[in-house]
Amino acid sequence: MTALREHADLAAALHLLEWDQETFMPSAAVEARARQIGTLAALLHERQTTPGFLQLVDELAERVSELDPQQAVDACETKWRLDRKRRLDAALVRERSTIHAQARAIWVTARRDDDFAALAPWLGRIVEIERQVAATIDASRDAYDVLLEGYEPGASAGMIESLFGELRQALLPLVNRLRERLAARPLPAGALCGDFPLDAQRRFNQCIAAALGFDFSRGRLDEAVHPFTTGIGDDVRITTRYDARDLRCSLYSTLHETGHALYEQGLDREAWGTPRGASCSFGIHESQSRLWENQIGRSEAFWKHFLPNACEVFPGLVAASLDAVVLAANEARPSLIRTEADDITYNLHIILRFELERALLAGDVDVGALPQMWREKMRAYLGLSPDTDREGVLQDVHWASGAFGYFPTYALGNIYAAQLLRAARADIGSIDALVSAGEFHVLLQWLRRHVHRLGQTYRPAELIRVVTGEPPTPRPLFEYLEGRLAFIEST
Ligand code: ZN
Numbered sequence: 001m002t003a004l005r006e007h008a009d010l011a012a013a014l015h016l017l018e019w020d021q022e023t024f025m026p027s028a029a030v031e032a033r034a035r036q037i038g039t040l041a042a043l044l045h046e047r048q049t050t051p052g053f054l055q056l057v058d059e060l061a062e063r064v065s066e067l068d069p070q071q072a073v074d075a076c077e078t079k080w081r082l083d084r085k086r087r088l089d090a091a092l093v094r095e096r097s098t099i100h101a102q103a104r105a106i107w108v109t110a111r112r113d114d115d116f117a118a119l120a121p122w123l124g125r126i127v128e129i130e131r132q133v134a135a136t137i138d139a140s141r142d143a144y145d146v147l148l149e150g151y152e153p154g155a156s157a158g159m160i161e162s163l164f165g166e167l168r169q170a171l172l173p174l175v176n177r178l179r180e181r182l183a184a185r186p187l188p189a190g191a192l193c194g195d196f197p198l199d200a201q202r203r204f205n206q207c208i209a210a211a212l213g214f215d216f217s218r219g220r221l222d223e224a225v226h227p228f229t230t231g232i233g234d235d236v237r238i239t240t241r242y243d244a245r246d247l248r249c250s251l252y253s254t255l256h257e258t259g260h261a262l263y264e265q266g267l268d269r270e271a272w273g274t275p276r277g278a279s280c281s282f283g284i285h286e287s288q289s290r291l292w293e294n295q296i297g298r299s300e301a302f303w304k305h306f307l308p309n310a311c312e313v314f315p316g317l318v319a320a321s322l323d324a325v326v327l328a329a330n331e332a333r334p335s336l337i338r339t340e341a342d343d344i345t346y347n348l349h350i351i352l353r354f355e356l357e358r359a360l361l362a363g364d365v366d367v368g369a370l371p372q373m374w375r376e377k378m379r380a381y382l383g384l385s386p387d388t389d390r391e392g393v394l395q396d397v398h399w400a401s402g403a404f405g406y407f408p409t410y411a412l413g414n415i416y417a418a419q420l421l422r423a424a425r426a427d428i429g430s431i432d433a434l435v436s437a438g439e440f441h442v443l444l445q446w447l448r449r450h451v452h453r454l455g456q457t458y459r460p461a462e463l464i465r466v467v468t469g470e471p472p473t474p475r476p477l478f479e480y481l482e483g484r485l486a487f488i489e490s491t
Helices: 002-023 027-048 051-062 069-086 090-112 116-137 143-149 157-184 198-212 247-266 282-296 300-313 315-319 322-329 346-362 367-382 408-428 431-436 440-450 460-468 475-489
Strands: 219-223 229-231 236-240
Touching: 002 027, 002 229, 002 236, 051 069, 090 116, 116 143, 116 346, 116 367, 143 157, 143 346, 157 346, 157 367, 157 408, 157 475, 198 219, 198 247, 198 300, 198 440, 219 247, 229 247, 236 247, 247 282, 247 322, 247 440, 282 408, 282 440, 282 460, 300 315, 300 322, 300 431, 322 475, 346 367, 346 408, 408 431, 408 440, 408 460, 408 475, 431 440
Parallel strands: 219 236
Antiparallel strands: 229 236
16 A cells, blocks of 8 residues: 555656646756656656565455455456556567657648558557557457457457447437538537637636536646646646637537546545546546536536536627527537547547457458548448548548557446446436536546446446446446437427
8 A cells, every 4th residue: 555655655746847848847947857757657667666575465456355355456456457467578669769759740741741651550560569468468368359358358359349339330420410410501509709809718618627626725727738637646736728719629628627626526525546646547537527528518408507607708609599508509510630520429539449440459450441431430420521541541640659449448438437327317317407507516426426436446347337327338328429419409
């Protein structure tokens, strides 16, 4: 426990340096900061792999039946993560991170120049080395499964394939309906666009985060080009980005990151540093951000509560009706770029990436075939196809960073969020009534009790089953999205 806390403290110092690098660090400090981060990371790795610590974890894991349930969770989860780490020798780890760093730099220029051929050989090397990493961790299993588990413990490609297959079949007709609606007449969705002074936006976002339950005495809200959340114990920092012409940009970034932050602030403080005091998985983390951003933040109930307040801060909004604002918050159309996609089409962007990366890892597809396959799948799923690879296969940094198995966690987050909200509704009654009355704490307390406080007590799929009574299923998500589409069709 003491050792785990010490590791968590070192990791927290590392994360704080990284947070500073993305927010306030002066530009000339880049080199020194990279060195400081490298030194701390090496120190942390050293501490985590001292023979004494490894032996202690092994012994505890062997005597798991003698431990109380909480200690057993800590022993098993710590050993599982440590085993993945220690099977990799230092040379492989170094080679891997060097290739990732180089490929990320190549990706930046390849995307700028729309030059997939420049990145292709690097992607080939990355796929090779990721296969090697997976085989070193566990040669008896499918490489994709091993990599996926780094983000979503207990998940498998087979499980994702069946969830995503069902979701895809349900979403394709929705996308067709959306396209028909958009072809029939324009969507009057401009109510949240116009003149929104940045200072007023900053005040409004602070007020929204606080109303949802974000504790500013244990956190901050700042700005970053790519918004993110850093959780370091009693200090959780969120970032957002502002667009003076479109209130949705900062608001929905803030809601998303506030969701992540509420999870971090809801973790069991007594268990800091241990698996019980850490978030369950990337997918569960994403479920918390997407629940507040989409299901709550785009609802009519949310705007019923916040529109009067928004009108005080932004007098230009006074003329807008509630319906017009809710429609602006739910504007949807098939588009090429994942990070700009609405929640009706978003999951198809993820399903496409999962199918390609799985085929790539399995050796069923060559790197060179990716741009063409990307275009074909975009056409099949969303009815459009990018003219450039910059708007296609080159748009995300994930593959160039070696993050295979990461994409599915975004859609899992949406799936879990809808299941959790349905279970919360069954327990505490109408969420809409609570939200329109501004009673966000009731839902937050429910999430704290059923998700946040449990940390890694359960693996993600098991947590969903325990809390909702069902294994992961896309049906609640589909029903939620169909409701959104029906609202758009009614306008
Ligand atoms: Zn997120």
